Amino acid sequence: MRLSRYFLPILRETPKEAEVVSHRLMLRAGMLRQEAAGIYAFLPLGFRVLQKICRIVREEQDRSGAIELLMPTIQSADLWRESGRYDAYGKEMLRITDRHDREMLYGPTNEEMITEIFRAYVKSYKDLPLNLYHIQWKFRDEVRPRFGLMRGREFLMKDAYSFDVDQAGARHSYNKMFVAYLRTFARMGLKSIPMRAESGPIGGNLSHEFIILASTGESEVFCHKDYLDMPVPPADVDFDDVAGLQRIVDQWTSRYAATADMHDVAAFNDIPPDQRVSARGIEVGHIFYFGTKYSAPMKATVATPDGREVPVHSGSYGIGPSRLVAAIIEASHDESGIIWPEPVAPFKVMILNLKRGDAATDGACERLYRDLSAQGVETLYDDRDERPGAKFATADLIGIPWQVLVGPRGLAEGKVEVKHRASGRREPMSVEAALALLAR
RNA sequence: CGGGGCGUAGCGCAGCCCGGUAGCGCAUCUGCUUUGGGAGCAGAGGGUCGCAGGUUCGAAUCCUGCCGCCCCGACCA
Numbered sequence: 318m319r320l321s322r323y324f325l326p327i328l329r330e331t332p333k334e335a336e337v338v339s340h341r342l343m344l345r346a347g348m349l350r351q352e353a354a355g356i357y358a359f360l361p362l363g364f365r366v367l368q369k370i371c372r373i374v375r376e377e378q379d380r381s382g383a384i385e386l387l388m389p390t391i392q393s394a395d396l397w398r399e400s401g402r403y404d405a406y407g408k409e410m411l412r413i414t415d416r417h418d419r420e421m422l423y424g425p426t427n428e429e430m431i432t433e434i435f436r437a438y439v440k441s442y443k444d445l446p447l448n449l450y451h452i453q454w455k456f457r458d459e460v461r462p463r464f465g466l467m468r469g470r471e472f473l474m475k476d477a478y479s480f481d482v483d484q485a486g487a488r489h490s491y492n493k494m495f496v497a498y499l500r501t502f503a504r505m506g507l508k509s510i511p512m513r514a515e516s517g518p519i520g521g522n523l524s525h526e527f528i529i530l531a532s533t534g535e536s537e538v539f540c541h542k543d544y545l546d547m548p549v550p551p552a553d554v555d556f557d558d559v560a561g562l563q564r565i566v567d568q569w570t571s572r573y574a575a576t577a578d579m580h581d582v583a584a585f586n587d588i589p590p591d592q593r594v595s596a597r598g599i600e601v602g603h604i605f606y607f608g609t610k611y612s613a614p615m616k617a618t619v620a621t622p623d624g625r626e627v628p629v630h631s632g633s634y635g636i637g638p639s640r641l642v643a644a645i646i647e648a649s650h651d652e653s654g655i656i657w658p659e660p661v662a663p664f665k666v667m668i669l670n671l672k673r674g675d676a677a678t679d680g681a682c683e684r685l686y687r688d689l690s691a692q693g694v695e696t697l698y699d700d701r702d703e704r705p706g707a708k709f710a711t712a713d714l715i716g717i718p719w720q721v722l723v724g725p726r727g728l729a730e731g732k733v734e735v736k737h738r739a740s741g742r743r744e745p746m747s748v749e750a751a752l753a754l755l756a757r
Numbered sequence: 758c759g760g761g762g763c764g765u766a767g768c769g770c771a772g773c774c775c776g777g778u779a780g781c782g783c784a785u786c787u788g789c790u791u792u793g794g795g796a797g798c799a800g801a802g803g804g805u806c807g808c809a810g811g812u813u814c815g816a817a818u819c820c821u822g823c824c825g826c827c828c829c830g831a832c833c834a
Binding site: 326328329330331332333334335336351353354364409418419426457459460461463469474476507514515524526600603604605633637669671672673674703704707708709710711713722724725726727734743 | 758763767768769770782784785791792793794796797825826827828830831832833834
């Protein structure tokens with residue numbers, strides 16, 4: 318992409334409404350535009366990151382055996398009356414009336430709807446286990462939206478729903494998601510720590526929050542140091558291996574880890590002082606087992622092998638991709654701007670033409686741009702008529718992992734400079750060497 | 758929902774107390790000079806001063822109501 322033809326509205330100054338770093342940087346980097354309190358438009362650069370995140374989420378959901386579908390944002394109030402949540406869910410639910418005075422709502426979550434879909438088709442234990450997920454916009458009318466994307470009212474959510482004939486099966490489904498989540502966040506360059514969680518208004522008794530550590534995190538968290546380098550399950554982990562998955566989950570729940578509201582000071586103090594981690598964190602995922610909470614009232618039943626009809630055992634599993642965009646920035650930035658982990662970066666490489674109009678410089682840039690693009694490397698070419706300083710500042714701000722600085726000074730020696738955003742390391746090399754390095 | 762604050766050009770702000778018809782920096786446009794860490798000079802365009810009412814000869818400024826946004830707290834799959 319040529320920057321001169323792209324839509325990247327960089328802000329030199331920070332809009333005053335933005336206080337948290339991710340919000341500030343997203344606005345300045347031209348990723349995001351606020352349209353109302355807690356409601357945002359993703360501009361092209363932000364949208365690319367969101368899509369990268371969604372792709373990783375999808376790949377790991379699919380790998381675990383979950384199946385993607387897409388449910389609507391608008392739901393019928395009647396559906397929610399079946400579970401009893403229409404009255405229970407307070408003002409956070411955005412209620413809408415259509416032209417025929419039918420009561421509708423903008424979904425804050427989809428347990429009722431997925432249960433309705435399930436019960437319409439699935440009647441036998443032979444069709445289980447089943448895990449259906451979608452990635453869809455949700456709306457929760459928070460009293461006080463804040464922190465930009467971190468706590469918006471409209472947000473993108475991946476929510477998966479598992480169905481099993483009994484609790485043991487549900488436990489395995491839960492473990493699949495647990496392992497998929499460990500992999501998902503690790504692939505985004507994040508250290509996530511599963512923490513035992515309150516199950517909240519959803520109910521149930523088996524629940525973990527996945528927290529990533531960031532100094533600017535929203536809440537205080539406490540955990541054992543061992544979590545910082547526990548091995549993440551490999552890509553070829555066998556999701557059908559019940560005992561194997563249980564071992565992974567057991568390992569990842571073997572140490573102390575809790576958010577402030579679940580914190581057990583005595584248990585934490587049993588950890589040797591040098592092994593204690595007290596930090597700030599951001600919740601990026603939450604998984605629940607809630608048994609028959611919805612299947613029983615909504616009559617989602619299946620036949621067992623011995624011919625009985627039983628309500629299915631379910632769990633739900635959320636990840637917030639839009640929140641993750643912000644969370645990743647909270648966890649990965651410096652004074653100059655964002656530092657994207659490569660797997661979620663909007664572009665992998667940014668070429669900085671330091672002297673547009675200089676034949677050698679233009680030529681080297683064009684060659685780099687064409688060859689990298691031809692090899693499928695996502696490349697942003699800063700071909701604007703700007704001074705070098707402005708280009709450096711822009712590149713650092715938007716945080717593309719690799720910058721190639723091309724100017725007459727280096728080219729006189731036959732070199733361009735490759736800068737690694739995360740480490741700040743710069744290395745002069747030939748155009749060929751840069752291509753070889755970056756096309757890997 | 759309680760407390761605090763803000764709304765003046767795309768962004769950041771001054772002007773408001775003490776009423777006289779709007780200004781600064783950045784950004785934008787034009788020209789010239791410049792070109793390895795957010796350039797310089799000269800010129801230009803851009804504003805129903807959040808909205809509505811009121812007071813006044815006259816309101817960005819004073820009064821009333823409303824709307825929007827932010828921060829702290831409570832709240833929070």
